Amino acid sequence: PRKVILDMDPGVDDAIALCVALAEPQIELLAVTATGGNVAPKQATRNVQTIIEQVDPPRWPRIGAASADQLLRTDARHLMGVDGLCGVDFPVAELHNRHPSIKVLSDEIRGAAGEVTVVATGPLSNIATLLKAEPDLATEIGHLIILGGTHSGPGNITPAAEFNIYCDAESARQVFQSPVTKTLIPVDVSSEVMLELDVLERLKQSESRTARFLAKILPNAFRMQRQVLGLEALAVHDVVAVTAAVRPDLFTTEPLHGDVETAGELTHGATVFDRRNVTSARPNMDVAVELQVDGVLQYILGRLKAAP
Numbered sequence: 001p002r003k004v005i006l007d008m009d010p011g012v013d014d015a016i017a018l019c020v021a022l023a024e025p026q027i028e029l030l031a032v033t034a035t036g037g038n039v040a041p042k043q044a045t046r047n048v049q050t051i052i053e054q055v056d057p058p059r060w061p062r063i064g065a066a067s068a069d070q071l072l073r074t075d076a077r078h079l080m081g082v083d084g085l086c087g088v089d090f091p092v093a094e095l096h097n098r099h100p101s102i103k104v105l106s107d108e109i110r111g112a113a114g115e116v117t118v119v120a121t122g123p124l125s126n127i128a129t130l131l132k133a134e135p136d137l138a139t140e141i142g143h144l145i146i147l148g149g150t151h152s153g154p155g156n157i158t159p160a161a162e163f164n165i166y167c168d169a170e171s172a173r174q175v176f177q178s179p180v181t182k183t184l185i186p187v188d189v190s191s192e193v194m195l196e197l198d199v200l201e202r203l204k205q206s207e208s209r210t211a212r213f214l215a216k217i218l219p220n221a222f223r224m225q226r227q228v229l230g231l232e233a234l235a236v237h238d239v240v241a242v243t244a245a246v247r248p249d250l251f252t253t254e255p256l257h258g259d260v261e262t263a264g265e266l267t268h269g270a271t272v273f274d275r276r277n278v279t280s281a282r283p284n285m286d287v288a289v290e291l292q293v294d295g296v297l298q299y300i301l302g303r304l305k306a307a308p
């Protein structure tokens, strides 16, 4: 199995991503490190713990706590409820004494240098802070898969910017410019994968803890998405990034030089790719430009079906 750390800000689609990672035998989930984003840092940490408690996998990953000092430009409570999990009243997870996310990331990456895939499905604050504090880690991370930005489509939080990058564009810029080996899954690609309402019926038929957990949050998620965005199907961006870690064969990528706008008035947080083919802008990441929609969807549904 591949050693994986999920750095996330749950969030409904982060929750689905975590459920799939926990159910994937090809993934050895070392840790889940929380970051603020969809919700404030403390709530994100609480949600990571809640999801893991609800799914209760045979082997629990380490949990890292998001830093209260994180500076974020916005959140997604309008779309996911004030708690980020669509207002379902889960028993309040007790926050145990957690190490900070960046300590957990550092320990686990150093413990298996060059072998760890980090899948980042929230703002990139933790990764940027880590690389600033311990720059040598840039070459110790095996692979960083980032869910965020847009390749050629519009933004989703502003006309120009995608949510994760916009929340902490300065950090995203530092990560983009770092020498870490990385793949970007932009939202104009991830949003091709949508869950239809009938998934609820299938989840209701299953006895697994994962299905029971998702059957509690997803009905509200569908409802809120319909009310706020007018969409019947549910975009599940973050789980697409987990899929890319296990099934890269389902994606077409292009090496590109990517950067992040941090000074624009209308374009703050926009991702910019240099396609001029000049030596000053050598590719610094692989960008997913296409995916096999049915293949990814089948993969996700298959894992959820087999989940504990």
Ligand code: BDR
Binding pocket: 011, 012, 013, 014, 038, 076, 121, 122, 147, 148, 156, 162, 163, 164, 187, 237, 238
């Ligand atoms: C990203 O924004 C967040 O709201 C989602 O969890 C996902 O990570 C999509 O733009």
Ligand code: CA
Binding pocket: 008, 009, 010, 011, 013, 014, 037, 038, 121, 122, 238
């Ligand atoms: Ca997310």
